[in-house]
Amino acid sequence: MRAVLQRVTRADVVVDGEVVGAIGDDTGELPGILALVGVTHDDGPAAAATIARKIADLRIMRGERSVAELAAAGEGGEVLVVSQFTLYGDARKGRRPTWVAAAPGEVAEPLVAAVVDELRSRGLTVATGVFGADMAVSLVNDGPVTLVLDV
Numbered sequence: 001m002r003a004v005l006q007r008v009t010r011a012d013v014v015v016d017g018e019v020v021g022a023i024g025d026d027t028g029e030l031p032g033i034l035a036l037v038g039v040t041h042d043d044g045p046a047a048a049a050t051i052a053r054k055i056a057d058l059r060i061m062r063g064e065r066s067v068a069e070l071a072a073a074g075e076g077g078e079v080l081v082v083s084q085f086t087l088y089g090d091a092r093k094g095r096r097p098t099w100v101a102a103a104p105g106e107v108a109e110p111l112v113a114a115v116v117d118e119l120r121s122r123g124l125t126v127a128t129g130v131f132g133a134d135m136a137v138s139l140v141n142d143g144p145v146t147l148v149l150d151v
Contacts, residue, residue, distance in 0.1 A: 001047040001111070002087045004036040007060055007145035011080045013129040014136040021127030023078035024140075030076035033060075033067050034139050037115055038087030039108035040101050048111045050151045052118035055079060060145055071124050079119055082129040082137055083112045105132055 010024030011034040023032040035055050056068040061077075071077030088102035102108070109131045119126045129135045
């Protein structure tokens with residue numbers, strides 16, 4: 001499982017002209033994380049639990065705090081999870097990427113949902129995109145801070 005984490009002051013995802021998930025605000029006082037999550041063929045529930053734990057507990061917020069700590073203190077700490085199969089794209093050869101390392105939807109969708117469920121079980125407010133939809137994601141990267149996680 002792979003995730004690209006971006007520390008944000010706000011982020012949203014739009015499907016068919018409608019905001020389906022959003023975190024933060026325009027003041028920048030409620031920081032959070034945008035997590036783009038990709039699944040590969042051999043991922044399972046253990047990978048989903050591990051990546052959720054990392055998302056919640058990584059000390060990448062200002063003051064070396066985690067989103068879990070911010071949420072517990074009422075200072076933001078929301079997470080926007082967006083499924084993104086293209087994280088497993090391979091463009092090393094030619095000009096056309098291959099997607100063979102990305103798990104099919106019937107494998108990936110429940111694992112992305114498991115990440116969301118695990119984050120929520122940790123007390124985090126989690127917004128999501130729509131699995132498999134054509135999504136427009138907007139964000140204000142704070143820092144900027146961007147990390148790639150592979151588990």
